[in-house]
Amino acid sequence: MKVLGFITEYNPFHNGHKYHLKKSIKKVGATHTVAVMSGNFLQRGVPALTNKWIRAEMAVKEGVDLVIELPVVYACNSAELFAYGGISLLNSLGIIDTISFGSEIGDIHKLKKISKILSDEPALYKNYLKEFLSKGISFPHAREKALGKYCLDQSLEEVLHSPNNILAIEYIKALIKCNSKINPSTITRIKAHYNETDINSNICSATAIRTFLTKKNYDVYQLKKVIPKNSFEVFVKSIKNGFAPIDYNHFEKMILYKLRTVSKLELRKVFDVNEGLENRIKATSLNAINLQSLIQMLKTKRYTYTRLQRIFIHTLLGITNQHIQNYNKVGGSQYARILAFSSKGTEILKRLKKTSQIPILTNINKQILKHPIAKEMLSFDILASDIYSLAYPNEQHRIGGSDYYNKPYSFL
Known part of the structure; x- marks a missing residue:
């Protein structure tokens, strides 16, 4: 078993995600895949287009073997904490060989070099960072300028201009912080930029899809060209049933x-x-x-x-x-909440019983977390679902407690 990990949002799962999944599996020769996915609230501080259970089903039907929820306390946070939450979870599973992520640069060696500097924070770099922060500019921009000045290489500074490069660097930094043996691998993003709002080809950004769905009288079937068939069918069903779209x-x-x-x-x-x-x-x-x-x-x-x-x-x-x-002190994510799995996902789940350092949750009605911090962390996920449900287009779905009655989707 050679297991490949991802940290994702799949909001929604589209052709670009499918490309990244297939390309990554081929590149590393993976036999099984695990995606740690944001729940109902995302890294940019916005709600997901449709709920975590539906998005997990979309992913598994397109080839992901096991989908695990990234606790909301990390999912809805800065790039650094988002990455740490995801990496700490994957690392605790004890079975992940490689993590693959997209980047604009596509150069793992350059990403590692930057990550090492930002992790070690040499004294000179820290002085430059303080210098730029004192001018009142944002931390991300100050970090870019400090890195370029420290390395005397503007091309490294420019790497931090792109959102997926930033996330990639944070993933590698988190691997260093966790002293993880997981190997990082990157795939170059193609055709569409992260924040593009137009649909110009069969691969577009998730932002473009979400922008399309804000238009009045949109025709969801126009998205068939950018969302894979199985995923599209699940997504359309969620709209027809009044679970989406949510903004x-x-x-x-x-x-x-x-x-x-x-x-x-x-x-x-x-x-x-x-x-x-x-x-x-x-x-x-x-x-x-x-x-x-x-x-x-x-x-x-x-x-x-x-x-x-x-x-x-x-x-x-x-x-x-x-x-x-408190969560960072105890090592990040404290459990693995299963949202969906395939037949190969059941093979991973069997292995996790022996390898995982954190509890594997498939039914929170029956499985009781012993650690008070883990319990508290899970309570935020449950609360997030209860608040999120108030926005469903179909008011019949707005009852609370969905985390207690929704079971992991199985695609066997």
């Missing part, structure tokens, strides 16, 4: 209500809120008429659009700085 605006009133009613003291504890931001959020939430205006009034070089979106979801869920500190 950030569906949570607008919930978020504004929470921001207006939470105390400044509670808001100060929310993860990633610092430098007195709680005061600005409280004042601005009273004047904002929608999320767009709220973010526009709060956005700065340091507090980017995406960072603010994540802060709002953290506030909604009650994720604090102390929570994240």
Whole structure:
């Protein structure tokens, strides 16, 4: 058994994901695949287009053998924490040989070089980073400039301009942090850039698909050319049954209500809120008429659009700085929640009984987590599902407790 791992969102699973899956399997000679996938809230601080169970089914029907949920405390977070949550989970399984991720650069050696510098943080590099941060620019931009100045190589600085390169570097950094034996491998992204909003070929970005679905009177069948057949059928069914599409605006009133009613003291504890931001959020939430205006009034070089979106979801869920500190101290993700599996996935599950350092959860009604931190982490996943369900187009699906009655999808 040669097992290949992925850290994904599949929002939704499209032809680009299929290309990456097939190309990665061929490149490393994998016999089995495991995807750690975000649940109902994603890295950019937005809700998934359709729920985690449906997206896991889409993935398994397109060739992924086992889909495991990335706990929301890591899934809806910065690139660094997103990567750490995923890598710590894959590493704890004890069976992953290689992890494959997409990147714009497609050069694993250059990605490793940058990752080593950012992990070691040599004194000179740290001085350059402080220098650029003191000018009031955002951390990601300051890091780019510090890296280029430290290496005297602007091409390395430019690598950090691209979102998938950044994630790739964070994956390698997390492998170093976990002292992992998992080998990193990268596949060059083709045809579409991460943030492209137009559908120009059979491979487009997930952003383009989501943008298409915000149009009035859209015809979902126009997406057949960019979503694989089996995945497309599952996705269309989710729309017809009133589970999708879901976007950030569906949570607008919930978020504004929470921001207006939470105390400044509670808001100060929310993860990633610092430098007195709680005061600005409280004042601005009273004047904002929608999320767009709220973010526009709060956005700065340091507090980017995406960072603010994540802060709002953290506030909604009650994720604090102390929570994240505690989770990082115990080594990241504390369980592997199974969302879907194939016949080959059952072979992996059998092996995991012997190799996994963390509990494998297939039925949370029957399997009780003993560690209090693991219990707390899982409670956020359950809460995230309960809040997410309030946005379903079909109000009949808006009942809570879906994590207790949904079972892993099996494609046998």
